[in-house]
Amino acid sequence: MTAVTMLVNGKSVTADVEPRTLLVQFIRDHQQLTGTHVGCDTSQCGACVVHVDGKAIKSCTTLALSCDGAQVTTIEGVGTETDLHPMQAAFREHHGLQCGFCTPGMIMTSIDIVRRKGTNLDEATIRAELEGNICRCTGYHNIVKAVAAGAQAMGATTKQAAE
Amino acid sequence: MYAFDYRRPATLNEADLALKAAPGAKLLAGGQTLIPTLKQRLANPGVVIDLSAIPDLKAITRKGDTLHIGAMATHAEVAGSKDVAAAIPGLATLASHIGDPQVRHKGTIGGSLANNDPAADYPAAALALGATMHTNKRTLSAQDFFQGLFATALDDNEILTEISFPIPKRFAYAKFPNPASLYAMVGVAVAETAGGPRVAVTGAGTDGVFRVPALETALTGGFKADALKSVTIPTTGINGDIHGSPEYRAHLIGVMARRAVAAA
Structure with missing residues (x-):
């Protein structure tokens, strides 16, 4: 067992883990943060996407020990039930989901898209950027609408905060 | 995954010592191939040496x-680098189309080259x-480095540290991605270099990445x-294979080569 310490959703956590522990196992099994999902377990589907040091990665294809000292943000860290992140609110408003299994990963990826591509996203950009996230329910149309609206809302929030 | 011991050296020298101390150890770069391989129990290295803290x-x-x-x-860093965009813009474009955004945040150029997957994009660029x-021991030309499917000239205890690219007059890479995996069915890199035109192909060779002298000769008279x-x-x-016959892939090499030259 090896000790690992990281900042998960702003809280410093330490645990002894086997070196083969994946980041997603650390998040779900050790931290009981079960919003991050395991879908394919082969880095295709994106249900496990979290942010490590601000960047979206697939936590099923990352060792927990590689994240020693890192800042990790999961879906639980972006908003609360009473104060949703603008991207979460947009997914609800536009019904960007059916079963909801892929949604945490979709939202974490979408926030990362805004970080890299800005708040005005066209449909082609959104579809290309969602390459690493699979939804088996929706056919993506409402997800694409939700990401565009969520990105706009994030822009508005940033603007408000600056004023 | 089989259980393994884990090391995360802070310097290249420490990594070298860790490798020497653990014969059969695997180096972990971005892990986007090694971790899936470990998960499938296709590798049992005993020790994993993570290079991410160097x-x-x-x-x-x-x-x-x-x-x-x-x-x-x-x-992602290669794709977003101003230096790469200014020097060899086609290389930044190539990097921006590997895998998906999350994979690009983890996967590395060194990991890709050292793995030498026959359908990976970077080997074609390095060769072209x-x-x-x-490495931590010597320098090797791309020609000598690639040695067949998933095989390179790297010794067991050798670490790839840097890749240097002579800046060409022009360079572009065109690939025909498998729609499911996004790996190249065929990818062709073309470069107009000081030493003449160079064309390298990934995804199509039974022995991995290779150059195509006939295409290089054809470009000598004009890079068109x-x-x-x-x-x-x-x-x-x-x-x-199930995705395409040799005839289909051979045809695609010509098509992708023309697209790459047109884009260069």
Whole structure:
């Protein structure tokens, strides 16, 4: 067992883990943060996407020990039930989901898209950027609408905060 | 995954010592191939040495007519680098189309080259650009580095540290991605270098990445897509599988080569 310490959703956590522990196992099994999902377990589907040091990665294809000292943000860290992140609110408003299994990963990826591509996203950009996230329910149309609206809302929030 | 011991050296020297102390250990770069391989129990290295905490291996710099990229630079970092965009823009474009955004945040150029997956994009670029591979022990030409499917000239205890690319007059890479995996069914990198035109192909060879002398010769008279129209690619050494026959892939080499030259 090896000790690992990281900042998960702003809280410093330490645990002894086997070196083969994946980041997603650390998040779900050790931290009981079960919003991050395991879908394919082969880095295709994106249900496990979290942010490590601000960047979206697939936590099923990352060792927990590689994240020693890192800042990790999961879906639980972006908003609360009473104060949703603008991207979460947009997914609800536009019904960007059916079963909801892929949604945490979709939202974490979408926030990362805004970080890299800005708040005005066209449909082609959104579809290309969602390459690493699979939804088996929706056919993506409402997800694409939700990401565009969520990105706009994030822009508005940033603007408000600056004023 | 089989259980393994884990090391995360902070310097190249520590990594070297860790490798020497653990014969059979695997180096972990971005992990986007190694971790899936471990998960499937296709590898049982005993010790995994994670290179992610060695800051020296990530630098991207231009020195004169050469672009230097640290082996641990991620695909996203190469794709987003101003130095790469200014020196060899086609290389930034190539990096921006590997895998998906999340994979590009983890996967590294050194990991890709050392793995030498026969369908990976970077080997074609390294071979077409006449790159030099720097290890902790020596330097190797790309030509000598790639040695067949998933095989390179790297010794068991050797660490790829940096790749240097002579800046060409023009370079582009065109791939025909498998729609499911996004790996190249065929990917062709073309470069107009000081030493003449170079063309390298990934995804199609039964023995991994390879150059195509017939296409290079055809480009010698002028670096134009039309110059390649009359070249027929033989199916000798071309891979066939459920995704495409050797004939189909050989045809795609010509098509992708013309697209790459047109884009360069």
